[in-house]
Amino acid sequence: MEIPVIRNVLEANGKMAAQLRALFARHGVLVLNLISSPGAGKTSLLERTLSDLREEFRMAVIEGDLQTDNDARRVAATGARAVQINTEGGCHLDSNMVMDALAQLDPAAMDILFIENVGNLVCPVEFDCGEDAKVALLSVTEGDDKPEKYPLLFNLAACMVLNKVDLLPHVDFDMGRARDFATRLNKDLTICEVSCRTGQGLEDWYGWLRQQRAAKKSA
Amino acid sequence: MEIPVIRNVLEANGKMAAQLRALFARHGVLVLNLISSPGAGKTSLLERTLSDLREEFRMAVIEGDLQTDNDARRVAATGARAVQINTEGGCHLDSNMVMDALAQLDPAAMDILFIENVGNLVCPVEFDCGEDAKVALLSVTEGDDKPEKYPLLFNLAACMVLNKVDLLPHVDFDMGRARDFATRLNKDLTICEVSCRTGQGLEDWYGWLRQQRAAKKSA
Numbered sequence: 001m002e003i004p005v006i007r008n009v010l011e012a013n014g015k016m017a018a019q020l021r022a023l024f025a026r027h028g029v030l031v032l033n034l035i036s037s038p039g040a041g042k043t044s045l046l047e048r049t050l051s052d053l054r055e056e057f058r059m060a061v062i063e064g065d066l067q068t069d070n071d072a073r074r075v076a077a078t079g080a081r082a083v084q085i086n087t088e089g090g091c092h093l094d095s096n097m098v099m100d101a102l103a104q105l106d107p108a109a110m111d112i113l114f115i116e117n118v119g120n121l122v123c124p125v126e127f128d129c130g131e132d133a134k135v136a137l138l139s140v141t142e143g144d145d146k147p148e149k150y151p152l153l154f155n156l157a158a159c160m161v162l163n164k165v166d167l168l169p170h171v172d173f174d175m176g177r178a179r180d181f182a183t184r185l186n187k188d189l190t191i192c193e194v195s196c197r198t199g200q201g202l203e204d205w206y207g208w209l210r211q212q213r214a215a216k217k218s219a
Numbered sequence: 220m221e222i223p224v225i226r227n228v229l230e231a232n233g234k235m236a237a238q239l240r241a242l243f244a245r246h247g248v249l250v251l252n253l254i255s256s257p258g259a260g261k262t263s264l265l266e267r268t269l270s271d272l273r274e275e276f277r278m279a280v281i282e283g284d285l286q287t288d289n290d291a292r293r294v295a296a297t298g299a300r301a302v303q304i305n306t307e308g309g310c311h312l313d314s315n316m317v318m319d320a321l322a323q324l325d326p327a328a329m330d331i332l333f334i335e336n337v338g339n340l341v342c343p344v345e346f347d348c349g350e351d352a353k354v355a356l357l358s359v360t361e362g363d364d365k366p367e368k369y370p371l372l373f374n375l376a377a378c379m380v381l382n383k384v385d386l387l388p389h390v391d392f393d394m395g396r397a398r399d400f401a402t403r404l405n406k407d408l409t410i411c412e413v414s415c416r417t418g419q420g421l422e423d424w425y426g427w428l429r430q431q432r433a434a435k436k437s438a
Contacts (some may be wrong), residue, residue, distance in 0.1 A: 037256045038369060039361025066341065069369055072405040089371060091310065092222050113387025119368070121257050122285065122310040122339055141360035141383070149287055149338070150257060152308065164360070170389055172416075197391075 020130025036137035038119030239349025255356035257338030352377035
Protein backbone atom coordinates (compact mmCIF):
# COMPACT_ATOMS: atom_id res chain seq x y z
CA MET A 1 0.00 0.00 0.00
CA GLU A 2 2.81 2.34 0.86
CA ILE A 3 4.91 1.77 -2.23
CA PRO A 4 2.86 3.52 -4.95
CA VAL A 5 2.53 6.58 -2.72
CA ILE A 6 6.27 6.72 -2.22
CA ARG A 7 6.79 6.34 -5.95
CA ASN A 8 4.39 9.24 -6.60
CA VAL A 9 6.16 11.41 -4.05
CA LEU A 10 9.54 10.69 -5.62
CA GLU A 11 8.19 11.30 -9.13
CA ALA A 12 6.69 14.65 -8.15
CA ASN A 13 9.94 15.54 -6.41
CA GLY A 14 11.92 14.61 -9.51
CA LYS A 15 9.78 16.83 -11.74
CA MET A 16 10.27 19.85 -9.53
CA ALA A 17 14.00 19.06 -9.27
CA ALA A 18 14.23 19.12 -13.08
CA GLN A 19 12.64 22.59 -13.10
CA LEU A 20 15.12 23.77 -10.51
CA ARG A 21 18.02 22.32 -12.46
CA ALA A 22 16.92 24.17 -15.60
CA LEU A 23 16.59 27.41 -13.63
CA PHE A 24 20.05 27.03 -12.09
CA ALA A 25 21.58 26.13 -15.48
CA ARG A 26 20.11 29.29 -17.03
CA HIS A 27 22.01 31.36 -14.49
CA GLY A 28 25.13 29.17 -14.40
CA VAL A 29 24.76 28.61 -10.65
CA LEU A 30 26.67 25.64 -9.22
CA VAL A 31 24.39 23.89 -6.70
CA LEU A 32 25.75 21.48 -4.09
CA ASN A 33 23.63 19.37 -1.73
CA LEU A 34 25.55 18.76 1.54
CA ILE A 35 24.53 15.58 3.34
CA SER A 36 25.86 14.01 6.56
CA SER A 37 25.01 12.73 10.03
CA PRO A 38 24.13 15.36 12.62
CA GLY A 39 27.28 17.03 13.87
CA ALA A 40 29.65 15.95 11.10
CA GLY A 41 30.48 19.59 10.40
CA LYS A 42 28.36 20.80 7.48
CA THR A 43 27.81 24.25 9.01
CA SER A 44 31.47 24.54 10.05
CA LEU A 45 32.59 23.69 6.51
CA LEU A 46 30.25 26.37 5.17
CA GLU A 47 31.44 28.97 7.66
CA ARG A 48 35.05 28.41 6.54
CA THR A 49 34.20 28.29 2.84
CA LEU A 50 31.98 31.38 2.85
CA SER A 51 34.66 33.38 4.66
CA ASP A 52 37.70 32.14 2.76
CA LEU A 53 36.20 32.41 -0.75
CA ARG A 54 34.06 35.52 -0.31
CA GLU A 55 36.19 37.60 -2.70
CA GLU A 56 36.14 34.86 -5.30
CA PHE A 57 32.49 33.75 -5.52
CA ARG A 58 29.01 35.07 -4.79
CA MET A 59 27.60 32.36 -2.51
CA ALA A 60 24.26 31.66 -0.84
CA VAL A 61 23.00 28.94 1.47
CA ILE A 62 19.69 27.16 2.01
CA GLU A 63 19.73 25.74 5.55
CA GLY A 64 17.55 22.74 6.36
CA ASP A 65 16.78 21.93 9.99
CA LEU A 66 13.98 20.28 11.91
CA GLN A 67 13.87 23.23 14.29
CA THR A 68 15.81 26.43 15.10
CA ASP A 69 17.55 28.93 12.83
CA ASN A 70 20.91 28.49 14.58
CA ASP A 71 22.71 27.33 11.45
CA ALA A 72 21.32 30.10 9.23
CA ARG A 73 22.50 32.63 11.82
CA ARG A 74 25.98 31.07 11.93
CA VAL A 75 26.20 31.17 8.15
CA ALA A 76 24.75 34.68 7.83
CA ALA A 77 27.43 35.91 10.24
CA THR A 78 29.96 35.37 7.43
CA GLY A 79 28.05 37.91 5.33
CA ALA A 80 26.55 35.32 2.97
CA ARG A 81 22.87 35.23 2.07
CA ALA A 82 21.14 32.43 4.05
CA VAL A 83 17.57 31.17 3.98
CA GLN A 84 16.36 28.83 6.72
CA ILE A 85 13.89 26.03 6.06
CA ASN A 86 12.39 24.37 9.14
CA THR A 87 10.98 20.96 8.28
CA GLU A 88 9.06 20.75 11.59
CA GLY A 89 10.23 17.22 12.22
CA GLY A 90 10.65 16.20 8.56
CA CYS A 91 13.75 14.12 7.94
CA HIS A 92 14.98 15.60 4.64
CA LEU A 93 14.71 18.54 2.26
CA ASP A 94 12.88 18.15 -1.04
CA SER A 95 12.71 20.10 -4.29
CA ASN A 96 9.50 21.91 -3.27
CA MET A 97 11.17 23.33 -0.18
CA VAL A 98 14.13 24.49 -2.27
CA MET A 99 11.77 26.14 -4.78
CA ASP A 100 10.00 27.90 -1.90
CA ALA A 101 13.33 29.14 -0.51
CA LEU A 102 14.22 30.57 -3.92
CA ALA A 103 11.53 33.21 -3.40
CA GLN A 104 14.05 34.80 -1.04
CA LEU A 105 17.12 34.34 -3.25
CA ASP A 106 18.18 35.74 -6.61
CA PRO A 107 19.78 33.08 -8.83
CA ALA A 108 21.19 35.80 -11.07
CA ALA A 109 23.23 37.04 -8.11
CA MET A 110 24.89 33.73 -7.20
CA ASP A 111 27.84 31.70 -8.40
CA ILE A 112 27.41 28.87 -5.91
CA LEU A 113 24.35 27.77 -3.91
CA PHE A 114 24.92 25.38 -1.01
CA ILE A 115 21.97 23.35 0.26
CA GLU A 116 22.72 22.18 3.80
CA ASN A 117 20.38 19.24 4.24
CA VAL A 118 18.88 17.93 7.50
CA GLY A 119 21.46 15.94 9.50
CA ASN A 120 20.66 12.40 8.40
CA LEU A 121 22.71 9.87 6.42
CA VAL A 122 19.66 8.07 5.06
CA CYS A 123 16.56 9.95 3.90
CA PRO A 124 18.04 13.09 2.26
CA VAL A 125 19.90 10.90 -0.23
CA GLU A 126 16.65 9.85 -1.90
CA PHE A 127 15.37 13.36 -2.65
CA ASP A 128 16.85 15.21 -5.61
CA CYS A 129 16.91 18.94 -4.87
CA GLY A 130 18.01 20.03 -8.34
CA GLU A 131 21.69 20.02 -7.35
CA ASP A 132 24.67 19.49 -9.64
CA ALA A 133 26.28 17.20 -7.09
CA LYS A 134 25.83 15.73 -3.63
CA VAL A 135 28.68 16.28 -1.19
CA ALA A 136 28.95 13.68 1.58
CA LEU A 137 30.55 14.75 4.86
CA LEU A 138 31.89 12.15 7.25
CA SER A 139 33.73 13.01 10.45
CA VAL A 140 36.44 10.65 11.61
CA THR A 141 34.78 10.36 15.03
CA GLU A 142 31.86 8.50 13.40
CA GLY A 143 33.95 5.47 12.45
CA ASP A 144 35.56 4.17 9.27
CA ASP A 145 32.71 1.70 8.62
CA LYS A 146 30.11 4.31 7.67
CA PRO A 147 30.55 4.19 3.87
CA GLU A 148 29.94 0.44 4.05
CA LYS A 149 26.93 0.78 6.37
CA TYR A 150 25.26 3.72 4.59
CA PRO A 151 26.30 3.00 1.00
CA LEU A 152 23.76 4.97 -1.05
CA LEU A 153 25.10 8.41 -0.16
CA PHE A 154 28.72 7.49 -0.86
CA ASN A 155 27.65 5.83 -4.08
CA LEU A 156 25.87 8.96 -5.36
CA ALA A 157 28.10 11.73 -4.00
CA ALA A 158 30.70 13.40 -6.24
CA CYS A 159 32.85 14.43 -3.27
CA MET A 160 33.40 13.06 0.23
CA VAL A 161 34.76 15.51 2.79
CA LEU A 162 36.42 13.63 5.66
CA ASN A 163 36.23 16.15 8.49
CA LYS A 164 37.80 16.43 11.98
CA VAL A 165 41.13 14.91 10.93
CA ASP A 166 42.68 16.87 13.83
CA LEU A 167 41.06 14.23 16.09
CA LEU A 168 42.67 11.26 14.31
CA PRO A 169 45.29 10.72 17.07
CA HIS A 170 42.48 10.29 19.61
CA VAL A 171 40.11 7.90 17.80
CA ASP A 172 40.23 4.48 16.16
CA PHE A 173 39.69 5.42 12.54
CA ASP A 174 41.47 3.64 9.72
CA MET A 175 41.70 6.16 6.88
CA GLY A 176 42.68 3.48 4.38
CA ARG A 177 39.62 1.40 5.27
CA ALA A 178 37.21 4.34 4.95
CA ARG A 179 38.70 5.42 1.62
CA ASP A 180 38.71 1.87 0.34
CA PHE A 181 35.02 1.26 1.17
CA ALA A 182 34.03 4.58 -0.37
CA THR A 183 35.98 4.19 -3.60
CA ARG A 184 34.74 0.64 -4.04
CA LEU A 185 31.20 2.11 -4.01
CA ASN A 186 32.19 4.96 -6.29
CA LYS A 187 35.43 4.94 -8.23
CA ASP A 188 35.04 8.59 -9.33
CA LEU A 189 34.64 9.94 -5.78
CA THR A 190 36.86 12.89 -4.88
CA ILE A 191 38.01 12.65 -1.26
CA CYS A 192 39.16 15.68 0.75
CA GLU A 193 40.62 15.17 4.23
CA VAL A 194 40.04 18.34 6.23
CA SER A 195 39.75 19.85 9.67
CA CYS A 196 37.29 22.74 9.75
CA ARG A 197 38.66 23.51 13.19
CA THR A 198 42.33 23.95 12.22
CA GLY A 199 41.86 24.67 8.51
CA GLN A 200 44.01 21.71 7.50
CA GLY A 201 43.21 20.35 4.03
CA LEU A 202 40.65 22.99 3.11
CA GLU A 203 42.64 23.97 0.01
CA ASP A 204 41.81 20.55 -1.50
CA TRP A 205 38.12 21.24 -0.98
CA TYR A 206 38.44 24.73 -2.43
CA GLY A 207 40.27 23.29 -5.42
CA TRP A 208 37.43 20.88 -6.07
CA LEU A 209 34.88 23.72 -5.73
CA ARG A 210 36.77 25.92 -8.21
CA GLN A 211 36.93 23.07 -10.70
CA GLN A 212 33.17 22.37 -10.41
CA ARG A 213 32.33 26.03 -10.73
CA ALA A 214 34.53 26.44 -13.80
CA ALA A 215 32.93 23.38 -15.43
CA LYS A 216 29.45 24.73 -14.70
CA LYS A 217 30.26 28.18 -16.04
CA SER A 218 31.58 26.86 -19.32
CA ALA A 219 28.70 24.36 -19.75
CA MET B 220 -2.36 12.96 0.03
CA GLU B 221 0.57 11.67 1.97
CA ILE B 222 -0.78 12.38 5.41
CA PRO B 223 -3.59 9.77 5.75
CA VAL B 224 -1.18 7.07 4.56
CA ILE B 225 1.38 8.07 7.15
CA ARG B 226 -1.32 8.08 9.82
CA ASN B 227 -2.37 4.56 8.79
CA VAL B 228 1.21 3.36 8.89
CA LEU B 229 1.73 4.78 12.37
CA GLU B 230 -1.59 3.35 13.60
CA ALA B 231 -0.75 -0.12 12.30
CA ASN B 232 2.70 0.18 13.86
CA GLY B 233 1.16 1.20 17.18
CA LYS B 234 -1.16 -1.82 17.23
CA MET B 235 1.69 -4.23 16.66
CA ALA B 236 3.79 -2.40 19.26
CA ALA B 237 0.99 -2.90 21.82
CA GLN B 238 1.05 -6.65 21.10
CA LEU B 239 4.81 -6.70 21.56
CA ARG B 240 4.53 -4.77 24.81
CA ALA B 241 2.01 -7.28 26.18
CA LEU B 242 4.25 -10.17 25.17
CA PHE B 243 7.31 -8.62 26.81
CA ALA B 244 5.31 -7.81 29.96
CA ARG B 245 4.18 -11.42 30.27
CA HIS B 246 7.81 -12.49 30.44
CA GLY B 247 9.03 -9.52 32.47
CA VAL B 248 11.54 -8.57 29.77
CA LEU B 249 12.90 -5.03 29.94
CA VAL B 250 13.05 -3.66 26.39
CA LEU B 251 15.17 -0.63 25.47
CA ASN B 252 15.19 1.10 22.08
CA LEU B 253 18.63 2.68 21.45
CA ILE B 254 18.54 5.66 19.10
CA SER B 255 21.34 7.96 17.93
CA SER B 256 23.17 9.41 14.94
CA PRO B 257 25.41 7.03 13.02
CA GLY B 258 28.65 6.49 14.90
CA ALA B 259 27.56 7.81 18.32
CA GLY B 260 28.52 4.50 19.90
CA LYS B 261 25.40 2.33 20.24
CA THR B 262 27.25 -0.86 19.35
CA SER B 263 30.20 0.05 21.57
CA LEU B 264 27.86 0.68 24.51
CA LEU B 265 26.26 -2.72 23.91
CA GLU B 266 29.60 -4.51 23.64
CA ARG B 267 30.61 -3.10 27.04
CA THR B 268 27.25 -3.74 28.67
CA LEU B 269 26.86 -7.29 27.39
CA SER B 270 30.35 -8.17 28.61
CA ASP B 271 30.27 -6.42 31.95
CA LEU B 272 26.78 -7.57 33.01
CA ARG B 273 26.78 -11.06 31.50
CA GLU B 274 26.72 -12.77 34.93
CA GLU B 275 23.91 -10.54 36.13
CA PHE B 276 21.36 -10.54 33.29
CA ARG B 277 20.32 -12.69 30.34
CA MET B 278 20.52 -10.21 27.46
CA ALA B 279 19.72 -10.26 23.75
CA VAL B 280 20.00 -7.72 20.95
CA ILE B 281 18.06 -6.90 17.82
CA GLU B 282 20.39 -5.06 15.45
CA GLY B 283 18.93 -2.72 12.85
CA ASP B 284 21.07 -1.65 9.90
CA LEU B 285 20.51 -0.61 6.32
CA GLN B 286 23.13 -3.10 5.17
CA THR B 287 25.75 -5.49 6.60
CA ASP B 288 25.69 -7.69 9.70
CA ASN B 289 28.83 -6.08 11.14
CA ASP B 290 27.10 -4.91 14.32
CA ALA B 291 25.38 -8.24 15.01
CA ARG B 292 28.76 -9.95 14.68
CA ARG B 293 30.39 -7.47 17.08
CA VAL B 294 27.61 -8.01 19.61
CA ALA B 295 27.54 -11.80 19.19
CA ALA B 296 31.27 -11.88 19.94
CA THR B 297 30.39 -11.04 23.56
CA GLY B 298 28.38 -14.28 23.76
CA ALA B 299 24.98 -12.56 23.68
CA ARG B 300 22.18 -13.65 21.37
CA ALA B 301 21.93 -11.21 18.42
CA VAL B 302 19.50 -11.02 15.54
CA GLN B 303 20.26 -8.77 12.56
CA ILE B 304 17.54 -6.91 10.68
CA ASN B 305 18.60 -5.33 7.37
CA THR B 306 16.19 -2.62 6.34
CA GLU B 307 17.60 -2.51 2.78
CA GLY B 308 17.74 1.26 2.81
CA GLY B 309 14.86 1.83 5.26
CA CYS B 310 15.56 4.63 7.72
CA HIS B 311 14.12 3.10 10.95
CA LEU B 312 12.97 -0.10 12.59
CA ASP B 313 9.26 -0.70 13.19
CA SER B 314 7.21 -3.06 15.33
CA ASN B 315 6.68 -5.55 12.49
CA MET B 316 10.41 -5.98 12.06
CA VAL B 317 10.81 -6.54 15.80
CA MET B 318 7.99 -9.11 15.76
CA ASP B 319 9.73 -10.90 12.87
CA ALA B 320 13.03 -10.92 14.73
CA LEU B 321 11.32 -12.51 17.76
CA ALA B 322 10.93 -15.71 15.73
CA GLN B 323 14.64 -16.16 16.44
CA LEU B 324 14.55 -15.15 20.11
CA ASP B 325 12.96 -16.66 23.22
CA PRO B 326 11.38 -13.96 25.46
CA ALA B 327 11.24 -16.46 28.32
CA ALA B 328 15.04 -16.66 28.23
CA MET B 329 15.74 -12.92 28.47
CA ASP B 330 15.91 -10.31 31.19
CA ILE B 331 16.78 -7.42 28.91
CA LEU B 332 16.29 -6.97 25.17
CA PHE B 333 18.18 -4.14 23.47
CA ILE B 334 16.91 -2.87 20.13
CA GLU B 335 19.72 -1.07 18.34
CA ASN B 336 17.91 1.11 15.85
CA VAL B 337 19.20 2.39 12.49
CA GLY B 338 21.66 5.28 12.98
CA ASN B 339 19.34 8.27 12.54
CA LEU B 340 18.27 10.98 14.99
CA VAL B 341 14.96 11.64 13.25
CA CYS B 342 12.83 8.82 11.82
CA PRO B 343 13.30 6.02 14.42
CA VAL B 344 11.82 8.28 17.08
CA GLU B 345 8.38 8.13 15.46
CA PHE B 346 8.07 4.33 15.43
CA ASP B 347 7.15 2.58 18.66
CA CYS B 348 8.81 -0.85 18.76
CA GLY B 349 7.07 -2.04 21.93
CA GLU B 350 9.92 -0.84 24.16
CA ASP B 351 9.70 0.21 27.81
CA ALA B 352 11.93 3.19 27.13
CA LYS B 353 13.92 4.91 24.45
CA VAL B 354 17.59 5.54 25.22
CA ALA B 355 19.17 8.47 23.34
CA LEU B 356 22.90 8.37 22.70
CA LEU B 357 24.77 11.53 21.89
CA SER B 358 28.54 11.69 21.45
CA VAL B 359 30.31 14.86 22.50
CA THR B 360 31.93 15.12 19.05
CA GLU B 361 28.48 15.84 17.55
CA GLY B 362 28.09 19.17 19.34
CA ASP B 363 26.15 20.43 22.35
CA ASP B 364 23.33 21.86 20.21
CA LYS B 365 21.87 18.52 19.15
CA PRO B 366 19.14 18.24 21.83
CA GLU B 367 17.87 21.65 20.72
CA LYS B 368 18.05 20.80 17.02
CA TYR B 369 16.56 17.29 17.24
CA PRO B 370 14.16 17.76 20.17
CA LEU B 371 11.70 14.89 19.76
CA LEU B 372 14.13 12.14 20.70
CA PHE B 373 15.38 13.93 23.81
CA ASN B 374 11.81 14.76 24.75
CA LEU B 375 10.70 11.12 24.60
CA ALA B 376 13.80 9.31 25.88
CA ALA B 377 14.03 8.14 29.50
CA CYS B 378 17.83 8.20 29.48
CA MET B 379 20.46 10.13 27.54
CA VAL B 380 23.91 8.55 27.34
CA LEU B 381 26.54 11.19 26.57
CA ASN B 382 29.33 9.15 25.02
CA LYS B 383 32.99 9.80 24.12
CA VAL B 384 33.67 12.05 27.13
CA ASP B 385 37.33 11.03 26.82
CA LEU B 386 37.41 13.37 23.79
CA LEU B 387 36.11 16.41 25.73
CA PRO B 388 39.58 18.02 25.96
CA HIS B 389 39.83 18.00 22.17
CA VAL B 390 36.40 19.35 21.12
CA ASP B 391 34.24 22.42 21.74
CA PHE B 392 31.39 20.85 23.70
CA ASP B 393 29.72 22.66 26.56
CA MET B 394 28.38 19.94 28.84
CA GLY B 395 26.23 22.41 30.78
CA ARG B 396 24.61 23.66 27.58
CA ALA B 397 23.81 20.13 26.34
CA ARG B 398 22.39 19.07 29.71
CA ASP B 399 20.40 22.27 29.98
CA PHE B 400 18.75 21.91 26.54
CA ALA B 401 17.95 18.27 27.20
CA THR B 402 16.45 18.75 30.65
CA ARG B 403 14.40 21.71 29.44
CA LEU B 404 12.83 19.32 26.92
CA ASN B 405 12.43 16.57 29.49
CA LYS B 406 12.79 17.23 33.19
CA ASP B 407 12.75 13.51 34.07
CA LEU B 408 15.63 12.62 31.77
CA THR B 409 18.44 10.58 33.34
CA ILE B 410 21.82 11.62 31.94
CA CYS B 411 24.88 9.36 32.02
CA GLU B 412 28.26 10.73 30.91
CA VAL B 413 30.36 7.84 29.67
CA SER B 414 33.28 6.79 27.53
CA CYS B 415 32.77 3.37 26.00
CA ARG B 416 36.43 3.51 25.01
CA THR B 417 37.89 3.98 28.50
CA GLY B 418 34.97 2.64 30.56
CA GLN B 419 34.57 5.94 32.42
CA GLY B 420 31.06 6.51 33.79
CA LEU B 421 29.63 3.17 32.74
CA GLU B 422 28.64 2.37 36.34
CA ASP B 423 26.04 5.15 36.15
CA TRP B 424 24.52 3.54 33.07
CA TYR B 425 24.58 0.11 34.71
CA GLY B 426 22.90 1.58 37.79
CA TRP B 427 20.09 2.96 35.65
CA LEU B 428 19.72 -0.39 33.86
CA ARG B 429 19.49 -2.28 37.18
CA GLN B 430 16.85 0.12 38.42
CA GLN B 431 14.76 -0.23 35.25
CA ARG B 432 15.07 -4.00 35.30
CA ALA B 433 14.05 -4.20 38.98
CA ALA B 434 11.02 -1.98 38.32
CA LYS B 435 9.97 -4.14 35.37
CA LYS B 436 10.39 -7.38 37.29
CA SER B 437 8.23 -6.21 40.17
CA ALA B 438 5.56 -4.70 37.84
